Amino acid sequence: MEFEMKIDYYSGDPGEFIKVIEEKCTGCGQCAKFCTRDVWEADGKIYRPINLKDCVECGACWNICTADAIIFGDPKGGTGVRFTHG
């Protein structure tokens, strides 16, 4: 069976619920490494959550960031990932 990331989202703008604190980011890239959804991308010396629309709100990036450079909140009410069969 071919693996597939079949995923659904609620409509509506989730807001910028993940942000990088530029001065704190060391560019280690652990956020990108542990992100299964390729949300994080290198931008010069730091990383940014460029593809936030693909985020599934797991929080791996926040937990793995030892530099405390990530602000991780929740999407606005009623938006963001919609898992079925959870």
Added chain:
Amino acid sequence: MTEDNFFDVIVVGAGCAGPAAAKKTAELGLKTLLIEKSPEPGTKTISGTCINLAGMHNEDLYYILKGPIEREIHSMRTYHINDARTTVFNEIPTKGVLLLSIRRDIFDAWHTEQAKLAGAEVKLSTTVTDIIEENDYVCGVITDSGEEFRCKVLIDAAGVNSIVGRNAGLIPKRSGDNMILYVTVAVELGEEVINDRFSDEQGGYCIEYYLAPGIQYKTWPWIFPKKDTVTLGTGGYMTKDLFNDKITNVNQYMQNFLNLPIVKRKLEGGKIVSWGLHLEYDEKISQKVKNGLILTGEAGGFVIPFLGEGMSPAFATGIFAAKTAAEAIQKNNFSKESMSSMYEDMIEEDLFLQGFMHVGKINKESILKKSEEEISNMMQSVVLGGGFITNAVHTKWLEGAENGDIEKVQEALDFLEFIQPYRQIGSEFEEIYRKLRAEGGS
């Protein structure tokens, strides 16, 4: 702020712990608000979703057994696959039902409705963005619309990354040996096919565990049968070894799992209908209570280590928190000291929580120390379930024997004695369960 925004108790999160807590506080006559960020409860959560009946021996939890279930599970099948051989264990640990498989999008919606029926006010599509603290007491929450809601006691049931527990300074960043990154897929096979492929010799249904090279990192990939889909899960502890040259993403563990010839056959004709990803933290949080605040379920770290069972501990701690809140409100004392001792007492008296936490912890310690090969070899001779209990006793015993430490040996013996009542609960609880289903299961 209007009268409408004042509550006795506010519960954040309508997963497992939240609706249980809100239903209970409402029943106890407290003005209760349950807040959930999702428009439909159960659609922000990924779980294996088998409720262990051993964790439901608490009359306050019996109503949950009337909820919408997918299948009754009677047994476990474990495949240990290495280059040399494949060993299959079939284990029917009790005569009756062992686990109940559920779907969270269906179950959490039902559970939230129960809280509402009991009198709790429910706000969906509402994200809590921060807590309100005054004079060293937590006393409310702020939501994404900027609205403030105040309460005497705040119950945090917002799961593993709860903003409530984090902003209260109780939930730290976690990775390494106590945080698991889990990926799942649901495969639609149809009811008949699942009846056929996931039944056991006694005509019940069976969950399956797999251990094979390249399909996991220190966890146990599984297939759990639901009504017309099966869920597969795998992943690993978030250490540097989770990824290597060959595996750079947990999805690759899943692809390798799907590629196992045995699994291919099991899933033949099926199609992936949904994918999921979630973290699971399997160590307790050191401080679970603060002035005005109680952490429950996964926010409080109440998951059985390594075995990954978090739903029944979440239901139970939701109830304990509700009772603690009710007593605190009656005494008009919401201090950490007062609430913490009530809450901890209830947790300590819970045989399942204590027993399973212990079994899980020792197994985890013993397994994290071993290489994949050693684990594979060991598991060829240790059967899951009863085997985990045996391994817990055995590991402690050996540790003591090897170091001449009689206290460790005594600990092993004490635990063996302690766990006995749990082993005997079986048949009589089956009767209770049957009766409850007959009364109104869906």
